[in-house]
């Protein structure tokens with residue numbers, strides 16, 4: 001690979017010189033930040049550096065749920081976090097989802113307003129019906145959204161599940177197709193005169209009064225403002241506030257099923273959806289938190305085997321399920337579920353810790369970051 005100091009006059013002029021903004025990371029947040037910056041600064045030079053030959057974190061690996069909170073997950077959050085922090089995070093997700101829908105046309109990302117079901121296993125405790133009523137009141141009062149959640153007993157037989165006793169329906173969640181979303185955001189960046197250097201990893205940076213010097217795997221490069229959007233790979237900057245969280249996913253070979261929509265269970269630890277004749281199924285991090293606290297893209301066979309077992313016994317019972325592909329991706333979590341949006345100094349800003357809802361929240365985080373420069 002050529003180092004920066006081996007580049008031509010033309011290449012230096014295009015990529016290396018006079019960058020006002022350099023964004024690190026070409027995931028949903030990096031691309032969204034670039035688009036928001038372009039809207040605020042039509043003439044400034046914007047460069048995204050990405051260490052992978054394609055975005056290599058969570059944004060091209062995820063399940064494609066456009067979600068903002070299932071009842072059991074919100075119930076869990078309210079036990080662990082102050083209520084204000086829970087509702088502020090939901091507000092950011094809703095705001096992000098609206099911004100995303102304003103930027104990317106439904107057909108460009110295969111937006112499907114299918115709703116979502118939060119499934120309660122037979123051995124699990126159901127939520128107090130008063131909790132669902134309370135959620136509906138809060139959503140109406142805080143966000144002006146009426147009757148978002150309901151109890152849906154029919155879903156279990158409608159979709160042919162076994163092993164569940166009831167479900168809670170969220171009428172406002174939906175799905176997108178992951179590859180289409182990242183492609184649409186990338187194309188919007190290119191059309192907005194935003195440049196990319198792939199296979200370029202930020203190794204360190206030094207800030208002075210008016211600029212930041214980046215040391216990358218290919219050499220040095222300067223910018224006026226640096227924006228760090230490296231999510232699960234940001235522990236060096238915030239050692240006590242976030243950690244990587246690997247997530248396992250598998251997809252079946254085509255099969256006959258009646259599943260249409262997006263489904264969560266076990267407080268969001270498991271999730272599945274249909275993709276045509278296939279079912280995508282992910283989760284199970286709670287089976288092995290320790291092993292899954294890593295930035296290594298590897299399969300956890302214990303979790304993958306559990307996913308297959310659940311597919312066969314609970315989701316598509318009575319059929320032999322064959323797996324077409326398995327993969328893992330790296331998310332970012334912390335003690336708090338709120339994203340971490342913070343300036344490290346007056347020229348360096350970070351938007352990280354997206355948790356499991358970066359599709360909805362990513363655009364809002366990018367917008368917030370663009371206002372910090």
Ligand SMILES: Cc1cc2nc3c(=O)[nH]c(=O)nc-3n(C[C@H](O)[C@H](O)[C@H](O)COP(=O)(O)OP(=O)(O)OC[C@H]3O[C@@H](n4cnc5c(N)ncnc54)[C@H](O)[C@@H]3O)c2cc1C
Nearest residue numbers: 025027028029051056057058059063065202329357358359
């Ligand atoms: C399996 C899985 C399923 C998920 N399902 C859903 C879902 O259904 N709905 C939902 O909303 N969310 C889901 N998520 C979470 C969602 O994908 C993330 O919250 C979101 O993609 C985070 O986007 P990001 O841009 O912050 O991070 P990333 O997509 O991880 O992007 C960060 C980028 O930074 C790059 N990078 C890292 N370090 C450096 C460096 N030093 N120099 C240069 N580049 C660097 C990485 O290569 C990466 O491309 C899922 C995640 C996973 C893993």
